[in-house]
Amino acid sequence: MDSLLAIRARGITKCFGDVVALDGVDLDVAQGQIHGLVGPNGAGKTTLLGLLLGLAVADSGRLEILGTPTGRTCAAPDGVAGFVDGPGLYPSLTARQNLAALAALRGRDARTAGVDGVLDQVGLTDVADDRIRGFSLGMRQRLGLAAALLTRPRLLVLDEPSNGLDPAGKKHVHGVLAGLAEQGTSVVLSSHRMDDLEALCSDVTILATGRVVFSGPLSKLAAENRELDYRLLTSDPRTARRLAAATPGVHLADGAAGRHGADVLVVRALVPALDELVTRLVQSGIALRELAPVVSPLEAAFLALTERQQRAGTPSRTSDAQPQEARR
């Protein structure tokens, strides 16, 4: 076991009847890394998070969490906390009482368990004594995070933690997660929000019908995977268009250009070709005012997968399982 890995999964398979929810999944998550899980509905994200939390056991494969192989019975691995399908909370209790009850279940006293500290950490101090029956979805998510933090986890596993959070709440929670990662806690989270994943995660794993189709640094998605459309705003749009048309590997995406304003050029290219275009622009004395992907690399990869999955049909079943398509 690599001591720097919080999670090491090899060939994890999990079936529900004839539905193959996970099909030979490999996953490495380094200590202190925030790792995103993304994939279309039914891709297997929640199933994988459930295995990490000890809520279920894999049918086959090897899963090591925080250096310890997981057993054949359901049990939360030491040092792991989090939630799937929303946090489990008692609606008739206040936020503080919920956390105190959880502390008591673990044989700890609320005063010494750090209840006030985690409430403060997630920004719920002002509503600590309100019954959570009246809490919004975002407040419940924050309380779920507080409950997980109460155990001072070394691996935090979160299913859609940004669900229901307003922009300020999201920023707050992102700050909490980034702070934890800086202190060495590993975080694995699933989300359908690409902007969240891009803001938070250094690495992502993309699942489709139970298989890993990409796992690695976000930057690799842009550099290797596919041509993207980029918005290009320059001081001389006409010359920029001429240079773009003449740069090998750069294609004018005229169909998309109209939506971005007359002076904006939309080009489709891989990163090396785009670099060459930028060099040519600068050498021609043209100022680059804006250069950004129209759709982020993660979203582009996700959309490509979704389209492929729709063509292939979903979900995968034991009778039609195919070899994993791509692995690092």
Ligand SMILES: Nc1ncnc2c1ncn2[C@@H]1O[C@H](COP(=O)(O)OP(=O)(O)OP(=O)(O)O)[C@@H](O)[C@H]1O
């Ligand atoms: N308890 C279960 N019983 C039967 N089938 C299940 C069960 N849990 C998951 N599945 C099936 O396994 C597959 C993977 O489901 P999972 O919930 O892990 O996907 P997901 O990526 O989390 O989806 P979503 O984005 O919709 O939450 C789906 O086809 C789902 O129907």
